[in-house]
Amino acid sequence: MRVQVHSEAQRAVVRTAMLDLWSDSDTGATFDVVMDLEGLDALRERGIAFEVLVPDIDVVAAAERARIEGAEIARPGNWFAEYRDYDTVDAYLDVLAARRPDLARVEHLGVSTNGRRIRALRLSAAEGEAKAIVVNGGQHAREWISVMVSTCVADRMVAGYDTDPRIRGVLDARVVWVAPVINPDGYVHSWESDRYWRKNRAEPYGVDLNRNWSVGFGGRGSSSNRRSQIYRGPHAFSEPETRALRDLITREPVIAHVDFHSFGQMILYPWGHTKKPAPERDRLAALGDAMASAIAATHGERYKLMSAADLYTAGGTALDWSYGEGGADGFTIELRPTGGSGFVLPPEQIVPTCDEGLAAVLALAERVD
Ligand code: 0X9
Ligand code: ZN
Numbered sequence: 001m002r003v004q005v006h007s008e009a010q011r012a013v014v015r016t017a018m019l020d021l022w023s024d025s026d027t028g029a030t031f032d033v034v035m036d037l038e039g040l041d042a043l044r045e046r047g048i049a050f051e052v053l054v055p056d057i058d059v060v061a062a063a064e065r066a067r068i069e070g071a072e073i074a075r076p077g078n079w080f081a082e083y084r085d086y087d088t089v090d091a092y093l094d095v096l097a098a099r100r101p102d103l104a105r106v107e108h109l110g111v112s113t114n115g116r117r118i119r120a121l122r123l124s125a126a127e128g129e130a131k132a133i134v135v136n137g138g139q140h141a142r143e144w145i146s147v148m149v150s151t152c153v154a155d156r157m158v159a160g161y162d163t164d165p166r167i168r169g170v171l172d173a174r175v176v177w178v179a180p181v182i183n184p185d186g187y188v189h190s191w192e193s194d195r196y197w198r199k200n201r202a203e204p205y206g207v208d209l210n211r212n213w214s215v216g217f218g219g220r221g222s223s224s225n226r227r228s229q230i231y232r233g234p235h236a237f238s239e240p241e242t243r244a245l246r247d248l249i250t251r252e253p254v255i256a257h258v259d260f261h262s263f264g265q266m267i268l269y270p271w272g273h274t275k276k277p278a279p280e281r282d283r284l285a286a287l288g289d290a291m292a293s294a295i296a297a298t299h300g301e302r303y304k305l306m307s308a309a310d311l312y313t314a315g316g317t318a319l320d321w322s323y324g325e326g327g328a329d330g331f332t333i334e335l336r337p338t339g340g341s342g343f344v345l346p347p348e349q350i351v352p353t354c355d356e357g358l359a360a361v362l363a364l365a366e367r368v369d
Contacts, residue, residue, distance in 0.1 A: 001035055002050065002051045002053055003030065003031060003048060003049065003050045004029060004030045004049040004050070004051075013048060014048060017038075017042040019033075019035060019036060020034040020196065022342055024311050025312045034057060035050075054340070058195075060341050060344050061344060064195070067347075068083060080152055080350050080351050081350070082347045083347060084148065084151070085187075085188070086184050090117070090119060092155075093119055093154070100158050103161055103171065104154075106119055106120070107119065107120050109247070109248050110241070111240060112201075113200055113201055113239065114201055116184035116188070118179065118181070118182060118245075119179070120136075120177050121177070122176075123158070123175070123176040124174065124175040124176065125168070125171045126172055126174060126175060129253065130173060130174050130175050131174055131369070132175040132177060132254045132255065134177045134249055135153055135176065135179070136178070136180070136182050136259055137260040138180060138181040138182050138183050138184075139182050139259060140186070140209070141187050141189060141190040141198055142195060142343040143263070144345070145260075145335050145336060145345050145350065145353055146261055146335060149335055149350075149353055149354050150180035151180040153361055154178040156358050157171060167362070170362060170365045177248060177252065177254075182245055186200045186206065189201055200239055200241055202238075205227050207233035207239050208222070208228075208232060209318075210259075210318055211231070211316040212236065213246070213318055213320065215321045215323075215325055216274065217235075218315055218316065221313045222314060236316065246321065249328060254328040255328055256329045256331075256365070257328045257330045258361060258364065259322075259330070259332050262336065262337075262342075262343060263336060263337050263339075263342050263343060265337070266311065267291050267295075267303050267305045267306075267333055267360070268288075268306060268319065269281075269306075269319070269329075269331055270308065270320055272307075273313060273316070274313065277307070281307070287367055290364070291305075291333070291360040291364055292304075293363070294363035295359050295360055298352070298356050298359050299352050301336070301356060303333070317332070319332045333357070333360060335356070336356075337349070
């Protein structure tokens, strides 16, 4: 629902009653929340105005599930015509490497809480040491489009090296690492049990990986409550998933990092943990602006550009670590859609969203050094 609050008392009622927040913040006069029927009763009792945006998000998830199961039996088709599960995405990295062993190889980054492997495709035609760009998806389990777009960026680079001079230019000069599923346990849980699961699967309630990084760890916009959707974990890098990505960025000469999320269509640059401008704010914003323009040039969609903290302050996120400790220009890109059904995006939008993701990565790779 979209709720409208007229007092801090009403806001407190909504905060207690809501199961999840789907707006960027719950501090304004209106914001979008997930509620059950009991929560709705609480709103009615207090006379809090609300509008139903999606009557039942479980119905939306069930329809998606039915579609995916039907599609799998009916036709394998274009790989990017439908969302793919963890095993299929992980296996596809091997397919891409086998297509162009001269350009691509699969590397092991680490092992998740429940023993699943976290892998990346290393793409390059550069000779000797070349600077690297890291692209990842799936820190948040339910943000399926981030997994598909990351995989698709890798696919396009493999397919386009011989024919697309821009891709060739990037891969001749740089190493591009693509890790589509940083949180495999969460992703599997989102496919098999709870479509709207966000965190990893650490016992007992999971950790929000994008609050588990060390820069600004423990700060505002993260929680010490283990049940919270933004639970940061017991200490920075307590989770094997964040360590796996951190170790890659530490070990390689990484100059830029794109962390794909959904949803909201935004490009966010450091800082996220403080409203203070980053030392190189203007340079970061210029890179972000180039990405936003490149995205708009593909399908006319607008991605808003701002510092992450201008969206909302959050300590312990990946982009701040990449920039503050990792020596890389870190960006969070919130992919499609802008709202509506949120994490459940129609599969027809995978390819156009991939066009946007690739445009952003190429624009960044061509400018950053
Ligand atoms: O909250 C997050 O981790 C990211 N948004 S999401 O809806 N995909 O969960 C945004 C993190 C960006 N950083 C800050 N806003 N500080
Ligand atoms: Zn996210």
